[in-house]
Amino acid sequence: MVEKRKPMPVEDAVRAVMKQTLAAETEMLPLAEAHGRMLAEDLTADHDVPPFNKSPYDGFAVRSEDTTGAGRDRPVTLTVAGEIGAGSVFPRPVEKGEVVRIMTGAEIPAGCDAVVMLELVKELGSDAIELKREIKHHDNISFQGEDAKKGTVLVEKGTFINPGISALLATFGFAQVSVAKKPRVGIIATGSELLEAGEPLEPGKIRNSNAYMAIAQVERAGGEAVYFGKFNDDFDDCLQATTEALQVVDALITTGGVSVGDYDYMPAIFESLGADVMFNKVAMRPGSVTTVAAAGSKVLFGLSGNPSACYVGFELFVRPLMRTAMKSSRPHLKKQSAFLAMDFPKANPFTRFVRASSYVEDGKVYVKPAGLDKSGSVTSIAGADVFIVLPGGTRGYEKGMKVDTLLLEDTEGSEWPWSSIVPSYR
Numbered sequence: 001m002v003e004k005r006k007p008m009p010v011e012d013a014v015r016a017v018m019k020q021t022l023a024a025e026t027e028m029l030p031l032a033e034a035h036g037r038m039l040a041e042d043l044t045a046d047h048d049v050p051p052f053n054k055s056p057y058d059g060f061a062v063r064s065e066d067t068t069g070a071g072r073d074r075p076v077t078l079t080v081a082g083e084i085g086a087g088s089v090f091p092r093p094v095e096k097g098e099v100v101r102i103m104t105g106a107e108i109p110a111g112c113d114a115v116v117m118l119e120l121v122k123e124l125g126s127d128a129i130e131l132k133r134e135i136k137h138h139d140n141i142s143f144q145g146e147d148a149k150k151g152t153v154l155v156e157k158g159t160f161i162n163p164g165i166s167a168l169l170a171t172f173g174f175a176q177v178s179v180a181k182k183p184r185v186g187i188i189a190t191g192s193e194l195l196e197a198g199e200p201l202e203p204g205k206i207r208n209s210n211a212y213m214a215i216a217q218v219e220r221a222g223g224e225a226v227y228f229g230k231f232n233d234d235f236d237d238c239l240q241a242t243t244e245a246l247q248v249v250d251a252l253i254t255t256g257g258v259s260v261g262d263y264d265y266m267p268a269i270f271e272s273l274g275a276d277v278m279f280n281k282v283a284m285r286p287g288s289v290t291t292v293a294a295a296g297s298k299v300l301f302g303l304s305g306n307p308s309a310c311y312v313g314f315e316l317f318v319r320p321l322m323r324t325a326m327k328s329s330r331p332h333l334k335k336q337s338a339f340l341a342m343d344f345p346k347a348n349p350f351t352r353f354v355r356a357s358s359y360v361e362d363g364k365v366y367v368k369p370a371g372l373d374k375s376g377s378v379t380s381i382a383g384a385d386v387f388i389v390l391p392g393g394t395r396g397y398e399k400g401m402k403v404d405t406l407l408l409e410d411t412e413g414s415e416w417p418w419s420s421i422v423p424s425y426r
C-alpha cells in the first residue's frame, strides 16, 4: 500500500518555497540592454527635469509686463532681439520692449517670463512683432523641475525596467545600471512515453510539451532556461541527469514522475540527492502532486507531468522565487477581480486554478475556462490569460459570482477602432 501524502494548503506551500533564496547576483548593464530586468538599486534624481525653464512651443519669449493693456484695438509692437533653437541659450538678459524668437525646447531667456505661440503673433518683417493680446506671467512655460525634482527617488530597487523606466533612466544620465542577473533555471522532462516535437507519433507515445512550455515560462518570467533533454523513466538515468543539471543551475524543474505510480521516481531521486523535501502534495488542482525540495542553495521543483498541472505549478511556485531572486518587490502573479461567466458546479476539497480567458462586457471583466478543464489538457493553457482561483471546500460556484483571478500575461489587445464613446456624467 502506497503511503498517503498529506496535502499542504497552497498558501503554506507558496510560503515554504518563498523562504528559500536563489543565488541573486547583480550585474552592471548598458542601459540599452537593461529593459526587461529588475533594477538592483534605488536611483535618485541628481538634477531637476526639465533642468531649466523651457518653451513648450515655437513662438516668442516675452516679458509679460510689456504686453499689459494690449488688445484688439491696442496692439503693442515689440522688438525681436534674436532667435534661439532647442539646445541654444540666449547670450544676454532680454530688455524692456524686446522679445526673442524661440523654438520648442529652448531655454527661456533671462528677463522673459512667458511665451506666445507663433500663430498668435503678427510678424512685422524680421525685426518686430505686433501683439493684440495681453500675455500673462508664466504663460506657456515648462518649468524647471515640474516633471521630477532633484533629490527624489526616481525608481526603487526591484522595479521592472519597462520602456518608460528606460526613458527615465536615460533622462537622468544612468548609462549603466545595476540589475539582477537572470536566474538560470534547468528543465528536465521525464517519461518513457515522450517524443520530441520533431519526431513522428508512435503507438503509446506522446510529444513532450512540458519542456517547451517550461522554457517559455522561465523566459517569460525573465530567467535563463537551460533544457537538459527528456529522459526515460529510469531511476539511474534520471538521477544522473538531475545530479549533473543541478551543478550548473540555480533551480531545476523536472516534469513527470512525481505521483505514486510504479515509475514515478522523482521524489526518491530528490531524496537520493540529499535534498530536503518541503512538500509532496498541495491542496490544489491541478498540480496536487507538485513536489518541492531544497538542495543547499538550490531548489528542485518536481512538477507534474500533466501539462496543465505543470503550468500551474510553475506560475505559483517557480515564478515568484525567480522574481524574488531578480529583486522584484512584487514577485507573485497580479490579482484582479472578475465575474464568472458560467457555473462551476464541481465540489472540490482543493483550491482550483482554472486556466481561463477574460473578456469585457458591459464594463465588467468576465472569465470562462479556456479549454478542457482537466489536469492533462494542453488546449486550456494555450488559450489562458488568467487563472480563476476557486478556493476549495465549497459545493461549487455559480455564474455571476465575483472571483479573484491571477493575470498570466498581456493579451494581444483589441481590434481597431477603439470605442468612440465619450465618457460623460449623464
Ligand SMILES: Nc1nc2c(c(=O)[nH]1)N[C@H]1C(S)=C(S)[C@@H](COP(=O)(O)OP(=O)(O)OC[C@H]3O[C@@H](n4cnc5c(N)ncnc54)[C@H](O)[C@@H]3O)O[C@H]1N2
Pocket: 189, 190, 191, 193, 194, 206, 207, 208, 209, 210, 211, 255, 256, 257, 258, 259, 260, 261, 264, 286, 287, 288, 289, 303, 304, 305, 306, 307, 309, 375, 376
Ligand atoms: N493512484 C494515483 N494516481 C494518480 C494520482 C494519485 O494521487 N494517485 N495523482 C494523479 C494526478 S492528480 C496527477 S497530476 C498525475 C501526476 O502524475 P506525474 O506528475 O507523476 O506525471 P506522469 O505520471 O509522469 O505523467 C502524467 C501525465 O502527463 C503526461 N506527460 C508527462 N510528461 C509530459 C510532457 N513532458 N509533456 C506532455 N505530457 C506529459 C503523461 O504522459 C501522463 O499522461 O498523476 C495522477 N495519478
Ligand code: MOO
Pocket: 284, 285, 286, 287, 288, 289, 290, 304, 306, 309, 375
Ligand atoms: O492534481 Mo493533479 O495534480 O493535476 O490533477
